[in-house]
Amino acid sequence: MGNVRVLALYITICCIAFIVSKVIISFLLYQRWKRKHSIFQDSISVGKMVIFRSELMRCLTEDVFLKKTMKLTNKDILGSGGYGTVYKLTVNESIAFAVKRLNRGSEDRDKGFERELKAMGDIKHRNIVTLHGYFRSPQYNLLIYELMPNGSLDALLHGKSSNKTTLDWHSRYKIAVGAARGISYLHHDCIPHIIHRDIKSSNILLDDNMEARVSDFGLATLMEPDRTHVSTIVAGTFGYLAPGSLSLPLLLCVCVCACVLHVSNSGVLSTEYYETGRATAKGDVYSFGVVLLELLTGKRPMDETFIEEGTKLVTWVRSYRTLYNFVFLW
Numbered sequence: 001m002g003n004v005r006v007l008a009l010y011i012t013i014c015c016i017a018f019i020v021s022k023v024i025i026s027f028l029l030y031q032r033w034k035r036k037h038s039i040f041q042d043s044i045s046v047g048k049m050v051i052f053r054s055e056l057m058r059c060l061t062e063d064v065f066l067k068k069t070m071k072l073t074n075k076d077i078l079g080s081g082g083y084g085t086v087y088k089l090t091v092n093e094s095i096a097f098a099v100k101r102l103n104r105g106s107e108d109r110d111k112g113f114e115r116e117l118k119a120m121g122d123i124k125h126r127n128i129v130t131l132h133g134y135f136r137s138p139q140y141n142l143l144i145y146e147l148m149p150n151g152s153l154d155a156l157l158h159g160k161s162s163n164k165t166t167l168d169w170h171s172r173y174k175i176a177v178g179a180a181r182g183i184s185y186l187h188h189d190c191i192p193h194i195i196h197r198d199i200k201s202s203n204i205l206l207d208d209n210m211e212a213r214v215s216d217f218g219l220a221t222l223m224e225p226d227r228t229h230v231s232t233i234v235a236g237t238f239g240y241l242a243p244g245s246l247s248l249p250l251l252l253c254v255c256v257c258a259c260v261l262h263v264s265n266s267g268v269l270s271t272e273y274y275e276t277g278r279a280t281a282k283g284d285v286y287s288f289g290v291v292l293l294e295l296l297t298g299k300r301p302m303d304e305t306f307i308e309e310g311t312k313l314v315t316w317v318r319s320y321r322t323l324y325n326f327v328f329l330w
């Protein structure tokens with residue numbers, strides 16, 4: 001009888017040891033999986049957080065922000081660009097933000113971060129994405145933006161067919177006018193004036209009313225009102241950069257731009273950013289003209305078919321204009 005009891009005891013101990021070891025192994029594997037999937041593997045508790053005062057930001061204390069940020073995973077990625085990755089940070093069922101992470105270490109990224117802060121700190125305009133605050137730590141710079149639920153114009157026009165929405169002409173017109181108002185505000189009403197330098201469809205985001213909002217001020221340059229240009233190294237996105245002179249197809253768009261942005265056509269014609277490295281407000285107007293062509297044609301400025309044919313959107317539209325001139329004006 002005594003032997004049976006001892007055997008039972010052994011079996012019980014073995015079972016308990018087996019279960020405990022399984023629990024410990026599962027816990028360690030889970031920790032490893034979590035570390036692999038979490039974006040912020042190192043603690044980011046050391047850093048300085050600045051929140052610009054607004055009603056909405058009352059719910060976001062530094063503690064809540066850091067806790068939620070540490071839990072971000074790849075599933076929360078909204079998109080990524082040349083300077084960093086943007087995540088959706090959900091605070092509660094009704095409040096969410098877009099957090100842009102810029103890794104520190106590269107001088108370029110640090111400069112981009114400072115530019116965004118300088119340019120965006122005080123801007124409140126219905127056609128510009130609001131910057132709510134930022135967090136600066138030794139490893140990362142984080143920018144906290146208003147979340148744009150309808151993504152970017154680029155994704156709407158050229159995204160995967162599954163999530164592509166067809167834009168009617170009224171929506172396209174509304175987006176064009178909204179973006180023009182945002183750019184006009186940067187050029188004329190901000191002191192110092194702001195030259196965006198990277199106007200393109202992926203930097204035009206859409207709010208819940210499909211209203212256009214200009215975003216991404218990582219290349220923005222500040223300019224005193226009495227100056228006409230700022231000399232910089234040429235940066236921006238190929239296909240949107242102003243060349244030595246304005247090509248004909250943009251004339252149509254420029255008429256619209258000129259009306260809304262109060263820039264004279266002759267001014268736009270003398271844009272020379274690509275050749276001289278002089279950033280001017282007119283360079284933004286040229287890039288905006290390319291966005292208008294994108295809205296009108298639904299084609300990317302550097303569409304694959306264009307590259308195959310050794311052309312680009314601007315030149316392609318020009319060929320149609322030449323045809324139009326030939327048929328109707330000759």
Ligand SMILES: Nc1ncnc2c1ncn2[C@@H]1O[C@H](COP(=O)(O)OP(=O)(O)OP(=O)(O)O)[C@@H](O)[C@H]1O
Nearest residue numbers: 079080081082083086098145146147148152202216
């Ligand atoms: N406030 C926001 N709300 C919702 N989505 C956003 C927001 N900001 C950015 N995004 C998404 O994240 C993507 C990446 O944005 P980001 O500004 O980092 O790069 P980009 O403008 O696409 O490219 P690049 O930085 O190379 O010019 C955007 O295309 C957009 O889809």
